[in-house]
Amino acid sequence: MSRSQLGWNRVRSRWKALRPKLGRKAFCFRLPLSSPLPAGEGSGVRELRAKDKRGEQMAKQHNMPEELYRLRHSLAHILAQAVLERYPEAQPTIGPPVENGFYYDFAVAKPFTPEDLEVIEGRMKAIVKGRHAFTCREVTVEEARGLFAHNPFKLELIEGLVAGQGDDMGEEEEPPPAPPAPPAPRPPGEGGKSASAISVYTQDTFTDLCRGPHVGSTQEINPEGFKLTSTSGAYWRGDEHKAMLQRIYGVAFKTRQELDDYLRLLEEIEKRDHRRLGKDLDLFHIDSTVGPGLVLWHPKGALIKQMSEDFCRQEHLANGYQIVSTPHVGRAVLWETSGHLDFYKENMYSAMEMDSTDYYVKPMNCPFHIMIYNSTIRSYRDLPIRYAEWGTVYRFERAGVLHGLLRVRGFTQDDAHIFCSAAQMPAEIDRTLKFGLHILRSFGFERFNAYLATRPVKSVGEAARWDEATEALRHTLERCELPYELDEGGGAFYGPKIDLKIRDAIGREWQCSTIQFDFNLSERFDMSFINEKGERERPYMIHHALLGSMERFMGVLIEHYAGAFPLWLAPLQVMIIPIADRHVAYANQVAGQLQANGMRVQVDDGAERMQNKIRKAQSQKVPYMLVVGDKEQAAGAVAVRLRTGEDLKTMPLEQFIAHAVPIMKSRAASL
RNA sequence: GCCCUCGUAGCUCAGCCGGCAGAGCAACCGCCUUGUAAGUGGUCGGUCGUCGGUUCGAUUCCGACCGAGGGCUCCA
Known part of the structure; x- marks a missing residue:
């Protein structure tokens, strides 16, 4: 009785645990569409499509089929209608489609509750079933101002349109920087000029300032294909100095089936969650007594981390790096010189005063590596110099951004700094990028996306040098034939960078590697080398972290493999399972031989029966389970079971060793 | 940092409108000596996140704080 009840409880608890998270946009990655969608469309859509040519463009910008764009965008409006019916005083602001769904932000006196969501969703389904047409109307500026006279947010959008800032309805990448002027009477000529740019869409009782496109009618929407998932706060125009709005998220697809597929995908993501697996597999924990964002690695997790670092260290040494x-x-003057106290202070732990001098815990390793470089005179013959360190840094991150291992306050970087001449620079960047890809591939990642991050607002150095450096990075990306996207303003304060994001087993994207060009720190620290002509010359610098943060990388690795690590990284590689007590001695003998071959082995000599031992080893994702009983003992053999459930049957111990050891040594990704 | 939600045994969770806390698993002690995902009996285990308030009485209601989760903003 207890068994079936337990099973049900487990299902229920999983479902409950999932529910509040349904709409979460995954932390730093994009969810793939669970399946590509047919390009068919309703007749109503076809009509509208002729009108707004921009539909296709908008959909493309949002990286989704136009049909889904219309569907989700329309559901956002229907959501707003349902909310306004329940809370007439609510002020709708923006409501764009997003990957997998949509949201709408409202200014409301009281935040929405989970119960609200159920009611609102029910009302939305009724509206959808009401077969209401979406109609578009172009209005003059005056008319628009009149329509939304009660809504300062819409008025702000309208004034933005009038000022020619584009139709920012929460759908542009970049919100306009300047706050628009308050609505004021305008000369008649001006209003007329911009009037053609303003359109409103109406369905049933709801009219919204909107550029479209939408479905022709709500009958094109499957009432079983969407679901409201969560609420959250969100700043008006994403600006933390502006009003806090209340956002409702929903997910939406063409069919019930696709919605269900998506929910299943979320369940898969839930199962892979590194926080869950970190606990289940006893890898690490984060203890509030120690402090948020500070990771305690347990023996198994520490072993995986250590082996990963060891492998990378060997690769660095083999590729011309020196470990420091x-x-x-370090003393404050170091961080003043580097510029960190000017540009990075809000991310640094506060100063510690010792002997009337301020010391800071390091947020980065670079100044120390520079001090090593500067400890003696350098010749052009020494270059390039490549220093690497697994350096642990501490950065003060705002409490709300911490997330398991993926965003922490203390972490170890596989941090390297390359000092070279201007002439060596392009080749060094090329080499670094290739080296980085090699490292990532060694951990089983095959797909990458590259980003070229350009000069941020808060930065040091002349514009011309920024341009030059950015071009150098761009050329490397082109030479390596790596497709890339531009990350405007995403660079470090001292230089532009290439970020590599890896795609994991279920298509999610994670930022790990960063390769940064730096022409500023060498200046600030007055670095030099003696060139061929006997003159002092400034070296160029490349910063790179390939796995990035070991903590984050471990988190990504856990999720990528769903905790089933490749043999070379599995903390316990072989569990030996004696069937009865009389087989324990033989099991220990087998363990000894495997250990002699460099394998990590354990004998489960507990009193449970074999089935239970298998179950335990299986749930710990131990790659190999070797069952030994009378037959095996007599034959000097082992019965091999893989964690995949596959049974390799009985084989001589030597044969198992010949099978497993090469897989371990080659760091193969699968068994 | 901001908005919302949550915080009960090592783990997963029950505990309706306030009346001295419950299950399964794990752990521990036995019995069973087992053939590919849970054999069986018993025992132990909780100042219900912390601190205040309301109340005759608070795990339950209210407030503050700490921490976690989902977002916003920010990033390796």
């Missing part, structure tokens, strides 16, 4: 090691704190 530097302190965790």
Whole structure:
């Protein structure tokens, strides 16, 4: 009785745990569409399509089929209608389609509750079934101002349109920087000029300022294909200095089936969650007594992390890097020179005063590596110099951004700094990028996306040098034939960078590697080398972290493999399972031989029966389970079971060793 | 940092409108000596996140704080 009840409880608890998260946009990655959608369309859509040519363009910008764009955008409006019916005083602001669904932000006196969501969703379904047409109307500026006279947010959008800032309805990548002027009477000529740009869409009782496109009628929407998932706060125009609005998220697809597929995908994501697996597999924990964002690695997790680092260290040494090691704190003057106290202070832990001098815990390793470089005179013959360190840094992150291992306050970087001449620079960047891809591939990642991040607002250095450096990075990307996207303003304060994002087993994207061009720190630290002509010359610098943060990388690795690590990284590689007590001695003998071959082995000599031991080893995702009983003992053999459930049957121990050891040594991704 | 939600045994969770806390798993002690995902009996285990308030009485209601989760903003 208890078994079936337990099973049901488990299902229920999983479902409950999932529900509040249905709409979460995954942390730093994009969810793939669970399946590509047919390009068919209703007749109503076809009509509208002729009108707004921009539909296709908008959909493309949002990286989704136009049909889905219309569907989700329309559901956002229907959501707003349902909310306004329940809370007439609510002020709708913006409501764009997003990947997998849509949201709408409202200014309301009281935040929405989960019960609200159920009611609103029910009302939305009724509206959808009401077969209401979506109609578009172009209005003059005056008319628009009149229509939305009660809504300061819409008025702000209208004034933005009038000012020619584009139709920012929450759908542009970049919100306009300047706050628009308050609505004021305008000369008649001006209003007329911009009037053609303003359109409103109406369905049933709801009219919204909107550029479209939408479905022709709500009958094109499947009432079983969408679901409201969560609420949250969101700043008006994403600006934390502006009003806090209340956002409702929904997911939406053409069919019930696709919605269900998506929900299943979320369940899969839930199962892979590194926080869950970190606990289940006893890898690490984050203890509130120690402090948020500070990771305690348990033996198994520490082993995986250590082996990953060891492998990378060997690769760095084999590729012309020298390993260095530097302190965790340094005097304030170091950080003044580097510029960190000017540009990075809000991310640094506060100063510690010792002997009337301020010391800071390091948020980055670079100044220390520079001090090593500067400890002696360097010749052009020494270059390039490549220093690497697994340096632990601390950055003060705002409480709300912390997330398991993926965003922490203390982490170890596989941090390297390359000092070279201007002439060596292009080749070094090329080499670094290739080296980075090699490292990532070694961990089983095959697909990458590259981003070229350009100069941020808060930065140091002349514009011309920024341009030059950015071009150098761009050329490397082109030479390596790596497709890339531009990340405007995403660079470090000292230089532009290439970020590599890896795609994991279920298509999610994670930022790990960063390769940064730096022409500023060498200046600030007055670095030099003696060139061929006997003159002092400034070296160029490349910063790179390939796995990035070991903490984050471990999190990504856990999710990528769903905790079933490749053999070379599995903390326990073989569990030996004696069937009865009389087989324990033989099991220990087998363990000894495997250990002699460099494998990590354990004998489960507990009192449970074999089935239970298999179950335990299986749920710990141990790659190999070797069952030994009378037959095996007599034959000097082992019965091999893989964690995949596959049974390799009985084989001589030597044969198992010949099978497993090469897989371990080759760091193969699968068993 | 901001908005919302949550915080009960090592883990997963029950505990309706306030009346001295419950299950399964795990752990521990036995019995069973087992053939590919849970054999069986018993025992132990909780100042119900912390601190205040309301109340005759608070795990339950209210407030503050701490922490977590989902977002916003920010990033390796």
